[in-house]
Amino acid sequence: MESCYHLLAIIVRSPGAQQVPAPGIPGRSKDAWGGQEGLLLESFLQEMKRYLGFTEVDARHLRELGPRMEKYFPELAERFYAQIRQHPHAFRVIAGGEAEIARLKQTLQQWARGLFSGVYDERYAGDRSQIGYRHVRVGLEQKYVISAMGIVRSYFSNCLLLEFPASDERLRYAHSLGKMLDLDLNLMCESYMHATVQNLRALNEQLERANRELAEASRIKDEFLAHTSHELRTPLNSILGFSKLILDGLCKSREEEQELLRDVFSSAQHLLGIVNDILDITRIEANQMILHLEDVNPRQVLDSTLPLVAVQAASKGLELHDLSARRPLPSVRADEVRLRQVLLNLLSNAVKFTSRGSVTVRAGVTGTDGVAPSRRAFLRFEVEDTGIGIPLEKREEVFHNFVQVDNSQTRRYGGSGLGLAISRRLVEMMGGAIGLDSGSQGRGTLVWFTIPVVPEAQQESSAAARRPRATATDRR
Amino acid sequence: MTSKKNPPRAAACTVLIVEDNALVAKFYRMALERAGDFSCVVTEDVPKMLAEVEAGRVQVAVLDVSLSGTQWQGRPINGVELARLLKQHAAAHRGRPLPILLATAHAMAGDRERLLAASGADDYLEKPVYDAAHLVGKILNLLNSA
Numbered sequence: 001m002e003s004c005y006h007l008l009a010i011i012v013r014s015p016g017a018q019q020v021p022a023p024g025i026p027g028r029s030k031d032a033w034g035g036q037e038g039l040l041l042e043s044f045l046q047e048m049k050r051y052l053g054f055t056e057v058d059a060r061h062l063r064e065l066g067p068r069m070e071k072y073f074p075e076l077a078e079r080f081y082a083q084i085r086q087h088p089h090a091f092r093v094i095a096g097g098e099a100e101i102a103r104l105k106q107t108l109q110q111w112a113r114g115l116f117s118g119v120y121d122e123r124y125a126g127d128r129s130q131i132g133y134r135h136v137r138v139g140l141e142q143k144y145v146i147s148a149m150g151i152v153r154s155y156f157s158n159c160l161l162l163e164f165p166a167s168d169e170r171l172r173y174a175h176s177l178g179k180m181l182d183l184d185l186n187l188m189c190e191s192y193m194h195a196t197v198q199n200l201r202a203l204n205e206q207l208e209r210a211n212r213e214l215a216e217a218s219r220i221k222d223e224f225l226a227h228t229s230h231e232l233r234t235p236l237n238s239i240l241g242f243s244k245l246i247l248d249g250l251c252k253s254r255e256e257e258q259e260l261l262r263d264v265f266s267s268a269q270h271l272l273g274i275v276n277d278i279l280d281i282t283r284i285e286a287n288q289m290i291l292h293l294e295d296v297n298p299r300q301v302l303d304s305t306l307p308l309v310a311v312q313a314a315s316k317g318l319e320l321h322d323l324s325a326r327r328p329l330p331s332v333r334a335d336e337v338r339l340r341q342v343l344l345n346l347l348s349n350a351v352k353f354t355s356r357g358s359v360t361v362r363a364g365v366t367g368t369d370g371v372a373p374s375r376r377a378f379l380r381f382e383v384e385d386t387g388i389g390i391p392l393e394k395r396e397e398v399f400h401n402f403v404q405v406d407n408s409q410t411r412r413y414g415g416s417g418l419g420l421a422i423s424r425r426l427v428e429m430m431g432g433a434i435g436l437d438s439g440s441q442g443r444g445t446l447v448w449f450t451i452p453v454v455p456e457a458q459q460e461s462s463a464a465a466r467r468p469r470a471t472a473t474d475r476r
Numbered sequence: 477m478t479s480k481k482n483p484p485r486a487a488a489c490t491v492l493i494v495e496d497n498a499l500v501a502k503f504y505r506m507a508l509e510r511a512g513d514f515s516c517v518v519t520e521d522v523p524k525m526l527a528e529v530e531a532g533r534v535q536v537a538v539l540d541v542s543l544s545g546t547q548w549q550g551r552p553i554n555g556v557e558l559a560r561l562l563k564q565h566a567a568a569h570r571g572r573p574l575p576i577l578l579a580t581a582h583a584m585a586g587d588r589e590r591l592l593a594a595s596g597a598d599d600y601l602e603k604p605v606y607d608a609a610h611l612v613g614k615i616l617n618l619l620n621s622a
C-alpha cells in the first residue's frame with residue numbers, strides 16, 4: 001500500500017487556464033512580413049513587375065515625372081478625402097475626426113511622392129505593403145482601397161493632360177504611371193490576402209485547440225463513467241449475490257441468513273454513499289451545488305461529527321484526539337451541512353487508512369487561508385493520522401485530477417474515491433482552501449482546510465441568531 | 477436448479493479464488509461450496525497461489541482483475557498478469573493447463589475482449605456475479621473442456 005487516501009478524484013478543472021486570443025489582424029510593421037514572408041514579398045514584387053511589364057524604362061519615366069507632378073499632390077489629397085467622405089462605410093474607419101483627416105492628407109502626399117522615386121526595390125515593396133496593413137488593421141474593406149485608387153488614377157490622368165499636350169509623350173508617361181499604380185494597388189491588396197491567410201491560420205489553431213480540449217474532456221468523462229460503473233458493481237455484487245443465496249435456499253441456518261442480510265445491508269449503505277458522492281460531484285461540476293452560508297459554531301460541528309467515527313476508530317484500536325477542545329473557537333461563515341461533510345470525509349479517510357496509532361483533530365485561528373496571506377481571519381482545521389502517508393508527488397493529484405492515483409486503495413477500503421475532490425470544491429466554495437502535508441512526526445498524513453471566520457463585530461449577534469444569511473453560488 | 481441438478485463433476489475439485497473485496501470473495505466461496513460442492517482456497521498471496529497450483533491442490537481459478545493488495549516481486553500485480561503467471565506455473569509444474577475464469581467489474585465496451593486476450597484466461601464473467609448456479613455452471617464448463 002503506497003498511499004493512504006482516496007484516490008480517485010475528479011477533475012475540477014481550473015477554468016480559463018489559457019485564453020485563446022480572438023483571431024485578429026496581424027500585427028503591424030516588421031513582423032508582418034518578417035522572415036520567410038520577406039522572401040515571399042520579394043518574389044511577389046518581381047512577379048508583379050514581370051506581369052505588368054514594368055521595366056527600368058518605366059522607372060525612369062516616373063523619375064522624370066516626379067518634379068512635374070509635385071504641385072498637384074495637395075489637391076490630390078483634398079479630392080481623395082472629399083470623395084471618401086461620401087462613402088460613410090469607408091469614412092467611418094477614420095476615428096480621429098478632422099485632425100486625422102488633415103494628417104492623412106499629408107501622408108497621402110507622401111505616398112504620392114513615393115510613386116515617382118524611381119527606386120522600386122524590396123524595401124519599397126515592404127513599405128507599400130505596410131500601408132496596406134494599416135488599412136487592414138483599421139478594418140477598411142479591400143474594395144474601398146481599390147476604388148480609392150480609381151480616384152488617384154483619374155486625377156493623375158487629368159494632370160497629365162495639363163502637363164503634356166502632345167499625346168504621344170503623354171501616353172508614354174500615362175502608361176508607366178498606370179503600371180505603377182497597378183503595382184502599388186497589388187502590393188496593398190497583397191496585405192489583405194496575407195491577413196486573411198493569417199486569420200484563417202489562427203482560426204485553425206483555435207479550432208484544433210478546441211478539438212483537443214473536447215477530446216480530453218470526453219476522455220475524462222469516459223474514464224469517470226468506467227470508474228463509476230466499476231465502483232457501483234462491487235457492492236451490487238454482494239447485495240445481489242447474498243440475497244440470491246438466501247432466496248435459493250442455500251443458507252444452512254437462520255443465523256447464517258441474518259449474517260448475510262447484514263452484509264447486504266452494509267453493502268447497500270456503501271452503495272448509497274457512492275451514489276451520493278457521484279451526485280455531489282456531478283452537481284458541483286454542473287455549477288448546481290448551492291451552499292447556504294450562515295454563521296456556524298465550529299464547536300458544535302466538531303462535537304457532532306467526531307462521534308460518527310469514534311466507533312470505527314475504537315474498533316481498530318486507534319486513539320482519537322480532539323485538541324481543539326481546549327480553547328474557544330470563533331464562529332465561521334459556512335454551510336453547516338457541507339462543513340460537517342468535509343470534516344467527516346477527512347476523519348473517516350484518516351480512520352480508514354490508518355491501521356495503528358491515532359487520529360488527531362486540531363482547530364485554530366490564522367491570518368491566512370493557508371495559501372496566501374489575507375486580511376480576513378480563518379479557522380484552520382487539521383486532521384492528522386499516523387498512517388503510511390501520501391507520496392509527495394501525489395499530493396496535488398488526490399484533490400483534483402481525474403486520475404486514479406492508486407485506485408486499488410479505493411477498492412480495498414470502499415468509497416467512491418471522490419471524497420477529497422468533493423471536499424476541495426466545498427471548501428473553496430465556502431471561501432477557504434485545503435491541502436495536504438506529512439504528519440508532524442514525519443509520517444502519516446495531515447490534511448488541513450480553512451474556513452473564513454465571522455468578523456469580530458458580528459461574532460456576538462451571530463451566536464444568538466443563527467439564521468441563514470446568504471446563498472453562495474458556485475463561484476466558478 | 478442448483479446442486480441437485482448439477483451433480484458436481486468432482487467433489488474433489490478445488491477452486492482458487494483471488495478477489496480483493498472480502499464480501500465478494502465470501503459470496504464466491506459460499507456459492508461454489510453450496511451450489512456446486514466445490515472446495516475453495518481464498519487468497520491474495522501470490523506465493524501461496526503458486527504453491528497450491530504446484531502441489532496440484534487447485535484445479536481451476538476465479539480471478540478478479542483489479543487487485544489492491546496483491547504484490548509479486550515487489551510490485552503490484554493485477555488479475556491479467558496473475559492469470560498469465562498461474563497458467564505458466566501450472567504448465568511448467570503440472571504439465572497441464574489451469575483453467576481460469578476472470579470475473580471483473582470492468583464492464584465497458586471492449587473490456588471483455590481486451591482482458592481475455594491480454595490474460596489468456598479461458599472465460600470471463602462481468603460483475604455483478606450473483607447467480608450461484610450460473611457461476612457453478614461456468615466452472616464446470618471450464619473443467620469439462622480442460
Ligand code: HEM
Pocket residue numbers: 084090091092093094095104107108111130131134135137138140144145148149152
Ligand atoms: C489608394 C488608396 C489609399 C492609399 C494610397 C492610402 C494611403 C495611406 C497612407 C500612406 C497611410 C499612412 C500609413 C502610415 O502612416 O504608415 C494611410 C493610412 C490610413 N488610411 Fe489610407 N489610403 C488609401 C485608401 C484609404 C481609404 C479608402 C480610406 C478610408 C477611410 C483610408 C483611411 C486611412 C486611415 C484611417 C489611415 C490611418 C491608419 C492608421 O491609423 O493606422 N485610406 N493611408
